[in-house]
Amino acid sequence: MAVLEILLWPDARLSTLCAPVDQITDTIRKLVADMFDTMYAAPGRGLAGPQVGAMLRLFVMDATWKEGVKSPLVMINPEILSHSDERVEMDEVCLSIPGVEAPVTRPTRITIRWVDLDGETHVREMDGAEARIAQHEFDxxxxxVHFDRLDAKARAHLEAAYQ
Structure with a gap:
């Protein structure tokens, strides 16, 4: 497989709505394998299609690999079906905005539906790091990007620091 180039903000593709994946082909399977290689090499816990220039509604994630146990997930055409009212603020980092932590408030739990590489539909409730990563990649x-979840003052400060 291959490690792909990760696009850096403010690349316009990172601000573009992605198209659904119409069919799971060998090209999609190779893209997903390359995305996992790229995510692990970065090293990150999630990577979305647009971050590598693939303007498709898919992402890969692994919430636990840095603790020694891999739990890779590929989510094709994901939909967040519900989220908890409870929210928590945590610093988030993004492979497309390296070196910048942003305090982002998100629901603590979500229910998400997606299709895997075999075309099977899954629905799962997620919480903790897994829910946060899925929401970040879904964005x-x-x-x-995580800058878009900040108030104007905080965003301006972090953008200036990044640039």
């Missing part, structure tokens, strides 16, 4: 599919 990328909608053309959002």
């Amino acid at each position: 990328h599919l909608n053309g959002r």
Whole structure:
């Protein structure tokens, strides 16, 4: 497989709504394998299609590999079905905005539906790091980065520090 180039903000593709994956082909399977290689090499816990220039609604994630146990997930055409009212603020980092932590408030739990590489549909409730990673990557599919979740003052400060 291959390690792909990760696009850096403010690349316009990171602000673009992604298209659904119409069919799971060998090209999609290779892209996913390359995305996992790229994510692990970065080293990150999630990577979305647009971050490598693939403007498709898919992402890969692994919430536990840095603790020694791999739990890789590929989510194709994911949909967040529900989220908890309880929210928590945590610093997030992004492979497309290296070196910048942003305090982002997100729901603590979500229910998400997606299709895997075999075309099987899954629905799962996630919490903790897994829920946060899935929400962060899902944002990328909608053309959002963690800067977009900040108030204007905090965003301006972090953008200036990044640039």
